[in-house]
Amino acid sequence: MEPVIREAKPEDKPFIEEISRLTWGGEDYLARVFDEWIEDGDFYVLELDGRVIGTAKLTLLPNKVGWMEGLRVHPDYRGRGFGRMLHNFIVQRGRELVEEGKIEALEFATYFLNRESIAMAKKDGFSVIAKFFNLGAKVADFQPEEPSPTEFEMEDLGLGIIPLGWKFVHRSGEALKWLREKGEAYETGGFKFIATKDGITFTPLSAGLGCIRAMLPAMAWVAREKRREEFDLMLTSGMKPVLPGLKRLGLFLWDETEEPNVLVFRKRP
Incomplete structure (x- = not known):
């Protein structure tokens, strides 16, 4: 049978869980x-012979951005063009949303070693707009030291592109509202940071080695409360000069590199 891309359904969950277990070491x-x-919509699966072997998602973000995420192919089916098929499908879906006036551009983020995704993006006219x-x-x-829940305002957002987990939004009033809804904000020692609600990834709102040092115990407290043994920080590429200092604080890179390991791409369909 020919592969079919269709909207995901609740009964697809066991297949998705299997793909998830076999991706990033089960993480x-x-x-x-x-x-x-499923509730949000624009979540798609690739089905072959009655089995879901791939996924892709398009999420609407502030500032009329269509965010491409969740592109996965089961390990047993990689190298057969299914990733490209899903990528092309989502790009076409993006074009449809542009025509409907719902988005103005497509964006996504990927790990620097995800060479297949990077090659597809560049071939299709995507450009890198930010590195982290x-x-x-x-x-x-x-x-761990308990921080105080807090609020944050536009003046706290010093970056033009702000990460929350592996999603990135462009600084605006709409983005501020989205970040408040989707994240949790904390303050410790006068420094603020945003956390994903699962306590996995943190975005410091104050840059500098000393600021990060002051916030790490509070981040560890939040992660522990969420029953996490590890957590991540998403830092702007401008932190490169203090990378050795960050490592001395106990932070580490999953793959040794001196360059930013997260790339954010953008394209106007």
Whole structure:
């Protein structure tokens, strides 16, 4: 049978959970967001011979951005063009949303070693608009200190593109509202940071080595409360000069590199 791309259904969950277990050493988030994505819509699966072997999602973000995410292919079916098929489908779906006036551009983020996605993006006319460092940390390496829940305003958002987990939004009033709804904000020692609601990834709203040092115990506290043993920080590429200092604080890169390991792409369909 020919492969078919269709909207995901609740009964697809066991297939998605299997793909998730076999991706990123079992650390993939796909299974955790399955129900949310089903409700949100524009969540698609690639089915072959009655089996779901791939996924892709298009999410509407502030400033009329169509965010491409969740592109996965089961390991047993990689290298056969299914990833390209899903990518092309989502790009075409983006064109339809542009025509409907719902979005103005497509964007996505990927890890710097995801060479297949990067090659497809460049071939299709996507350009890199931002680079970030994603660094890991272990809760056990810090003495967790409880931060205070807080609010943040536009003046707290110093970057033009602000990460929340692996989604990135352009600084605007609409983005501020979205970040408040989707994230959790904390303050410690006068420094603020945003956390994903699962306590996995943190975005410092104050840059600098000293600021990060002051916030790490509070981030570790939040991660521990969410029953996490490890957590991540998403830092702007401007932090490259202090990368050695960040490592001395206990942060680490999953793959050794001196360059930013997260790339954000954009294209106007």
